[in-house]
Amino acid sequence: NDTLGHVKGDELLQQVATRLKNCLRRGDTLARLGGDEFTVVLPELHDKMDAEVIAGKFLETFRQPFILDNAEFHISASIGIAVYPEDGESIDELLRHADMAMYHVKAQGKNGHSFYECAMFDATYREMALEKSIHRALERNEFTIYYQPQVDVTTGRISGAEALIRWNHPE
Numbered sequence: 001n002d003t004l005g006h007v008k009g010d011e012l013l014q015q016v017a018t019r020l021k022n023c024l025r026r027g028d029t030l031a032r033l034g035g036d037e038f039t040v041v042l043p044e045l046h047d048k049m050d051a052e053v054i055a056g057k058f059l060e061t062f063r064q065p066f067i068l069d070n071a072e073f074h075i076s077a078s079i080g081i082a083v084y085p086e087d088g089e090s091i092d093e094l095l096r097h098a099d100m101a102m103y104h105v106k107a108q109g110k111n112g113h114s115f116y117e118c119a120m121f122d123a124t125y126r127e128m129a130l131e132k133s134i135h136r137a138l139e140r141n142e143f144t145i146y147y148q149p150q151v152d153v154t155t156g157r158i159s160g161a162e163a164l165i166r167w168n169h170p171e
């Protein structure tokens with residue numbers, strides 16, 4: 001949308017939805033959650049490999065360019081997979097865990113798929129705890145700023161400075 005505008009962005013999303021739908025089996029469900037995120041429900045899984053096969057089809061179909069106004073566009077997909085009941089018993093839990101798996105793929109460089117693992121929840125919890133701790137540190141003035149000169153080694157003269165922040169954490 002930022003590059004092409006909303007009309008062309010919507011056209012691209014429609015093309016994406018069509019390609020995704022063409023990869024699905026009868027009885028599978030495709031829904032757009034918002035923005036550029038889609039959710040797929042695969043009710044008749046024999047095992048996790050079924051989900052992996054479909055994720056592979058999604059990635060393969062995105063290798064072909066999308067055409068908008070006679071111009072080719074290439075996009076990637078980051079796919080997070082959560083399987084009932086191992087990864088969650090409610091829709092909410094499954095979506096949250098699939099989201100964590102998707103962000104794991106994005107952190108690894110995008111354009112792939114990942115199954116949810118409990119370690120992802122632990123990592124997300126640690127990130128949230130760190131974020132909360134940083135907010136508390138700001139309120140408690142636990143950060144101190146230091147300025148460090150940058151010195152030109154050939155002349156010995158100061159050519160600039162960089163700011164360093166130290167966190168004086170109570171623990």
